[in-house]
Amino acid sequence: xxxxxxxxxxxxxxxxxxxxxxxxxxxxxxxxxxxxxxxxxxxxxxxxxxxxxxxxxxxxxxxxxxxxxxxxxxxxxxxxxxxxxxxxxxxxxxxxxxxxxxxxxxxxxxxxxxxxxxxxxxxxxxxxxxxxxxxxxxxxxxxxxxxxxxxxxxxxxxxxxxxxxxxxxxxxxxxxxxxxxxxxxxxxxxxxxxxxxxxxxxxxxxxxxxxxxxxxxxxxxxxxxxxxxxxxxxxxxxxxxxxxxxxxxxxxxxxxxxxxxxxxxxxxxxxxxxxxxxxxxxxxxxxxxxxxxxxxxxxxxxxxxxxxxxxxxxxxxxxxxxxxxxxxxxxxxxxxxxxxxxxxxxxxxxxxxxxxxxxxxxxxxxxxxxxxxxxxxxxxxxxxxxxxxxxxxxxxxxxxxxxxxxxxxxxxxxxxxxxxxxxxxxxxxxxxxxxxxxxxxxxxxxxxxxxxxxxxxxxxxxxxxxxxxxxxxxxxxxxxxxxxxxxxxxxxxxxxxxxxxxxxxxxxxxxxxxxxxxxxxxxxxxxxxxxxxxxxxxxxxxxxxxxxxxxxxxxxxxxxxxxxxxxxxxxxxxxxxxxxxxxxxxxxxxxxxxxxxxxxxxxxxxxxxxxxxxxxxxxxxxxxxxxxxxxxxxxxxxxxxxxxxxxxxxxxxxxxxxxxxxxxxxxxxxxxxxxxxxxxxxxxxxxxxxxxxxxxxxxxxxxxxxxxxxxxxxxxxxxx
Numbered sequence: 001x002x003x004x005x006x007x008x009x010x011x012x013x014x015x016x017x018x019x020x021x022x023x024x025x026x027x028x029x030x031x032x033x034x035x036x037x038x039x040x041x042x043x044x045x046x047x048x049x050x051x052x053x054x055x056x057x058x059x060x061x062x063x064x065x066x067x068x069x070x071x072x073x074x075x076x077x078x079x080x081x082x083x084x085x086x087x088x089x090x091x092x093x094x095x096x097x098x099x100x101x102x103x104x105x106x107x108x109x110x111x112x113x114x115x116x117x118x119x120x121x122x123x124x125x126x127x128x129x130x131x132x133x134x135x136x137x138x139x140x141x142x143x144x145x146x147x148x149x150x151x152x153x154x155x156x157x158x159x160x161x162x163x164x165x166x167x168x169x170x171x172x173x174x175x176x177x178x179x180x181x182x183x184x185x186x187x188x189x190x191x192x193x194x195x196x197x198x199x200x201x202x203x204x205x206x207x208x209x210x211x212x213x214x215x216x217x218x219x220x221x222x223x224x225x226x227x228x229x230x231x232x233x234x235x236x237x238x239x240x241x242x243x244x245x246x247x248x249x250x251x252x253x254x255x256x257x258x259x260x261x262x263x264x265x266x267x268x269x270x271x272x273x274x275x276x277x278x279x280x281x282x283x284x285x286x287x288x289x290x291x292x293x294x295x296x297x298x299x300x301x302x303x304x305x306x307x308x309x310x311x312x313x314x315x316x317x318x319x320x321x322x323x324x325x326x327x328x329x330x331x332x333x334x335x336x337x338x339x340x341x342x343x344x345x346x347x348x349x350x351x352x353x354x355x356x357x358x359x360x361x362x363x364x365x366x367x368x369x370x371x372x373x374x375x376x377x378x379x380x381x382x383x384x385x386x387x388x389x390x391x392x393x394x395x396x397x398x399x400x401x402x403x404x405x406x407x408x409x410x411x412x413x414x415x416x417x418x419x420x421x422x423x424x425x426x427x428x429x430x431x432x433x434x435x436x437x438x439x440x441x442x443x444x445x446x447x448x449x450x451x452x453x454x455x456x457x458x459x460x461x462x463x464x465x466x467x468x469x470x471x472x473x474x475x476x477x478x479x480x481x482x483x484x485x486x487x488x489x490x491x492x493x494x495x496x497x498x499x500x501x502x503x504x505x506x507x508x509x510x511x512x513x514x515x516x517x518x519x520x521x522x523x524x525x526x527x528x529x530x531x532x533x534x535x536x537x538x539x540x541x542x543x544x545x546x547x548x549x550x551x552x553x554x555x556x557x558x559x560x561x562x563x564x565x566x567x568x569x570x571x572x573x574x575x576x577x578x579x580x581x582x583x584x585x586x587x588x589x590x591x592x593x594x595x596x597x598x599x600x601x602x603x604x605x606x607x608x609x610x611x612x613x614x615x616x617x618x619x620x621x622x623x624x625x626x627x628x629x630x631x632x633x634x635x636x637x638x639x640x641x642x643x644x645x646x647x648x649x650x651x652x653x654x655x656x657x658x659x660x661x662x663x664x665x666x667x668x669x670x671x672x673x674x675x676x677x678x679x680x681x682x683x684x685x686x687x688x689x690x691x692x693x694x695x696x697x698x699x700x701x702x703x704x705x706x707x708x709x710x711x712x713x714x715x716x717x718x719x720x
Contacts, residue, residue, distance in 0.1 A: 010064065012339035012507050017068040018346055021075025022353040027492065029677030034080055041073035079350035083176070087680055088130070090159035090175065091182045097124045100152045100193065103145065104131065106203070108210075109234035111223060111241075113138050119151070123181070130181035132157055136190070144192040147203035153190035157182040162682060164538045164565065165659040166670045167419075167489035167572050176681035177351040206230045206305060209448075216447070216460045221467035224253065225444055228436075231255045231306030240471055246478035248407070248425020249432050252470070255306040257361055260315040262437045263302045264323070268295035292323040299323075311357050314345050318365075335369055335507060338362070356417040360410050363502070367409040368402060370506035396430075403429050412498035412523070416490045419571045423485055428477040432470055440466045488532040488574040489661075492675075497523035532573035533661035534601050535608070538565060539672060541635035541654050544610050545569035546585065546597065556582065572661070582610065593617050594625050601664035606630045609644070631662070 024037055048065040101121030108115050115136045123130045134155050136145075145151060160175035160183055175183070196204070210232040214222040223235025233253055244250045251258065271291040275281050296319075303316040318341040325332040342362055345352060352358040371377055381398060403426030414421035440463055447459035477483060497519040504516030536545035543565045545556050556566050582588060582595050589596045593613065599606040609625055611617070611634035617625070623641035626632055630646045638650040647653075647669070649660055658672025676682035 008336060009507065009509055010060075012335045013064075014067060014071050015339035015342045015346070016503055016507070017071040018075040018078075018343060019353050021072035021077075022079045022346060022350045023075075024072070025076045025079045026354050026679070031678070034076060037076055038073050041069040041076075045069040075346070075350070078347065079353075082350055083680060086179070087176045088179045088181050089680075090172070090683070091123060091130070091157060092126075092159075094156070094158045095124065096154065096156045096187070098152065098154045099124065099132075100150065101132075103147050103149050103151060103196075106145065106147055106207070107234060108138070108207070108232070110138060110214075111220075111235055111237050115141055115145075117145075117186070118180075131179050132182040132184065133180050134184050134186050136186040140186065140189045142189055142192060144195055145190060146196040146207070148196035149192050150194035151190045151192050154187045155184050156187060157184035159683070160681075162539065162658055162676065163672050164540075164543075165536055165568060165572055166661045166672050166675065168568055168659070168672075170676075170681075172681040172683075173351075173679070202304060206232070206307065209305070210235075212448075212451070213444070216451075216456070217464050217467070220471060221464050224467050224470070225440070225463055227253055227255070228259060228441055228444055229306075229448070231309065231312070240474070243471070243474040243478045246422060246484050247428050247474040248422035248477070249428055249470070249474050251360075252432060252436050254311060255302075255309070255315075256311040256357075257315040257318065257365070258433065258437065259306075259441065260299055260302065260312065260319050262441050264295045264299040264319045266442065267298035268292065268323070268326075271295065288329075289327045292327040296320050296323050310349055310352060311361065314341075314349075314352075314358070314361060317341055317344055333369055333372075335366070335373075338365055338369060356413060359413045359499075363409050363413060364406045366503075366506045367406045371402060371405050373509075400426065400430055403427070409502055411485075412490075412495060412502075415485075415487045415527075416495040416498075419487055419489060419574055421485050421487075422477075423483055424477050424480060428473055432473055435466055435470060440470070486571075486574040487527065488530045489572045490527065490530065494523045494526040497526070530574075531663070531665070532575065533670070534599060534664040535631070535660075535662040536569050536572065537633050537649050537654070537660040537662070539654055539657075539659040541611075541633060541649065541651060543569075544582065544633050545573070546582065546599070546608075547573050547575070548585075556580075593621065596625070596629070599664065602667070606664055608633070611635065611638075 021037075021041075025034055028034055028037060045066045048062045048069070099119070099121050101119035103117060104120050105118035106115060107117075115138055117134045117136060119132050119134065121130060121132065122128070132155070134153075134157075160172045160180060162172040163170050171183075175181070207230075210226040210230040213226040213229050214235050216222065217225050220235070220237045220240040223233065223237070223240075226235055227233045231254075236253065241250070241253070244253060268291045271294040272287055275285065275287050275290060299316050299319050303312050306312055318338070321337055321341050322332045325334075325337060331337075345358070349358075372381075377398070380394065407422075407426045411421045443459050443463045443466065447456040447463060450456035450459055501516040501518065501520030501523065504519070505513050506516075507513075508516075532547050534547055536547075538544070543556060545566075556569065582597065583590050585597045587598060590612070593611065594617075595610045595612060597608050597610070599608065607629045608631045609629045611632075616636065619639065619641045622638065626638075626642035626644055629644045632638065632642055632644045632648045632650070634650040636651050638648060642648065647662075654660070656673065658676065660672075661670045662668075663670075673682070
């Protein structure tokens with residue numbers, strides 16, 4: 001009865017089922033479980049066909065079971081097929097060869113003092129074609145190092161690294177689907193063997209535009225303006241970038257839905273206005289159709305100009321669907337149209353389903369459409385005779401309410417992926433979004449046009465002031481007490497309940513949608529009982545994090561220089577305190593080879609022995625150190641004499657499990673292997689050369705997230 005009266009509201013659930021099939025492939029561990037899922041889905045569909053064929057009153061239930069089973073199977077098969085056909089195996093081991101290759105992509109990051117390069121080359125020893133991503137200190141940059149150029153250089157390269165800890169960002173998975181076989185850094189200065197080819201003109205236009213904008217505006221305002229114009233975020237300062245994240249404004253820095261919508265909407269309105277001024281054209285042409293065509297072309301051009309990253313392409317596809325609906329005289333914003341856009345994205349990039357960019361962009365739009373389709377909201381916004389000031393107040397209230405609903409919907413996503421979420425983002429966005437949409441972006445376009453005649457400085461002055469105001473809002477918001485909520489790593493079960501509840505609330509109508517509050521409340525109760533792991537062990541065994549909840553501290557064995565591991569541990573434990581060396585643990589006993597500490601957890605003391613170096617220790621010394629110890633952690637292999645009572649996390653174990661999180665109170669062990677299973681990108685963690693600190697990896701070696709809207713740390717606000 002319920003499905004019979006649901007009507008067209010059932011359609012969007014096909015996209016949900018397709019996404020569930022993709023997500024299930026990532027969650028399930030191996031091919032036998034994937035095959036079991038496919039067989040189970042086909043079995044359910046066949047059973048529904050056979051068992052319910054004669055029962056007319058179950059017709060809609062039968063159709064629903066058949067359709068959902070088939071789309072779940074199709075989603076699993078799609079991502080499995082793409083992984084098999086497109087997935088790129090990493091290089092076999094670390095190396096530092098001299099290589100020659102063609103530059104596929106160049107991304108300057110002056111705020112970080114480096115240039116990021118993607119090269120196509122032949123792998124040394126195997127001679128297979130591969131792509132590598134390298135970082136080059138900006139001081140070693142050379143003239144002619146651009147897209148299409150052939151260069152020779154020496155580089156230290158590593159296979160893309162798996163997560164160091166359970167719940168950390170998976171660089172290896174991103175590299176597998178993006179075609180990157182190695183990451184690393186350039187040693188010395190490269191040599192340009194051949195200049196850039198003529199077919200790289202678009203990249204040269206992007207770089208020239210970015211340089212031109214940053215020449216007109218200095219500092220982070222110039223970096224933000226360059227990001228709006230060309231998609232180049234490399235000129236934004238680290239402190240300003242972090243403030244934008246904590247204020248819930250980082251979505252403004254990456255070209256996504258907000259920017260594409262502003263460009264497409266502006267082109268549509270401008271085309272309509274210009275054509276309406278010519279009566280001969282206005283009377284003979286269908287203006288919405290022509291304006292939609294022009295706006296679509298402008299949107300595609302803007303997408304290409306800003307680098308055609310996945311979030312931008314995703315937003316462009318959605319904008320094109322909306323323009324198509326406008327041209328056909330249909331409702332432009334509906335859940336069915338959004339479901340069609342999601343299906344298109346998942347067909348092309350099925351791996352994006354598990355990325356925060358996909359979840360946030362579609363989650364925010366779902367929240368907007370569901371809110372504005374509610375009967376009370378439609379009645380509140382209905383036209384009525386009233387003063388202009390009252391009408392403006394109603395619309396301002398709806399902007400604030402929409403921001404609050406979006407933040408509420410996206411908070412679980414932010415907490416799951418980044419373990420932190422902004423609190424005041426909806427308030428900051430009330431000013432920041434109109435400022436960006438109606439002042440900064442139009443003035444940047446005007447300034448670029450006026451620069452042709454050398455008269456763009458007044459427009460650039462306005463752009464600079466508007467972006468300085470944007471940064472001031474970000475810093476003020478981020479500095480408020482409680483601006484950022486921290487939470488220990490959330491389990492996949494709680495996150496799944498949140499997603500299920502929000503989708504049920506958004507996609508159905510009537511009182512039945514309120515049932516979605518049940519899983520959301522259960523997930524909230526699960527979050528209230530979350531506690532950080534007591535012990536965190538990195539996959540290479542070189543770093544150990546010990547949580548001290550009473551003092552709000554995290555003690556790390558080897559903090560390193562870049563402190564990336566420390567920051568990752570603080571995020572996973574939901575702590576904002578500082579990290580201290582392990583030697584500062586009360587009662588710690590350390591010598592040249594080991595540190596011995598005691599933890600009181602779960603009503604008993606735990607004795608933990610940590611190896612400080614990688615040099616082998618004599619058998620007799622190992623035996624004495626390990627006597628009466630519960631847990632031993634070491635970056636090298638520990639032989640027979642060391643037999644702890646509970647766990648020996650040495651090179652042998654960690655090479656199989658990856659990083660480990662220990663909950664000593666509940667006697668629970670979580671490893672990276674638990675979430676990776678037998679997926680093709682998972683392999684034993686590789687080690688850096690001995691002369692390099694482990695914490696140098698992410699800054700100089702790491703693979704950046706594939707989407708600019710996915711920061712490693714901080715709060716990712718909604719991707720509009």
